[in-house]
Amino acid sequence: MSKGIFQIIQEGEGLTVEFKRTIDSPFKIAKTLVSFANTAGGNLLVGVMDNGALLGVGSELRELEKLEKATRDLIEPQILIRIKSELLDGKKLLWIEVAESESKPHYAVNERGDRIIYIRVKDKSIPIPRLLLYGDGDTETEKLLSNKHVKTLITYLKETDSVTAKIFSKIINISEKRAERMLHDLAARQVLLKINRGKPEAFSLKWAK
Template structure:
């Protein structure tokens, strides 16, 4: 059994008006936390797989190949080639992803490939490059971004579903006071203001997010942390 087994495809590719209408309704929603459009597969399918990893590591989602960012639906001419490129790239993902693939005929010998990804119980997933370096991705709004060390550790701890205990010391008190007067703080800001070494500051933030005291807001420019509950 290959690592991408579980992919489902229509047995016979024929135009289905109802399925096409469902596709149009979905595309009309635009890209979001749970929906991504790609015009075609490129770079051996690895960019596509990064999106699928991000969905699996976050809250799940749907990726459509053959749909433009402007919500047009040109489809792809050779769905077999597109699908094969994705399948081959999926073989590099660890742990293996469970993806549902559907081919949707749109007429004029064109097809849209739909990939549905459910949030994974085996997250965080990653893809390794030729040197073995791991890349993790998560979904943030309508973008798939690299997951920080803090985000990866938070994902792992959430899956364990254990009660989290932490020591409320001077640094935790300082952090609560700071966030009571400032909306967010970054890891580098916390390090600079607290005097803690980066490793210890990082672990405190991870622990407080895991205990639902803080909330993490992933960003390409660096995660931000805010109070999980604020007074209205």
């Protein structure tokens, strides 16, 4: 039994670990591989459920074909991955290792042919605009990102899952109305993601440096 893979499963999904029951499509897997390469590298385990239960892969060949299509046709520039076949409790699993890339950013091509940069934020693969990685966007967004209140918010959201206008207003000591306007502005500029459209509205970080 491989101690390495067992430990990864025990620790659960996170910044550098993702479980898949099966590879749904080359497009979806390209997104995950790219997000690992663009962030801190990671391990993709196929044949494992979200809760860590072992399912095993039905056809290793079918999974490998989808992986090959993803790495060959749907990731630009191409990335190198390491694929290992593991047997755990009588179940066959695929362990795909992705190193953090030295030639970021990598793009994943979606079904419509769009090229999108993905990064890992906690245990999710999140799309981001290039400008947030390299600051080569419009000056308004750059100005916003250098604002001390926004910097405080980003630091807070790296530690906490989400924020509301009420919490944000208390953190930086401004009116709730002004805090709400800032959160909406940041969401419009693709810095934040609106995760709760009810009341109160909640926002999470869409990117991380």
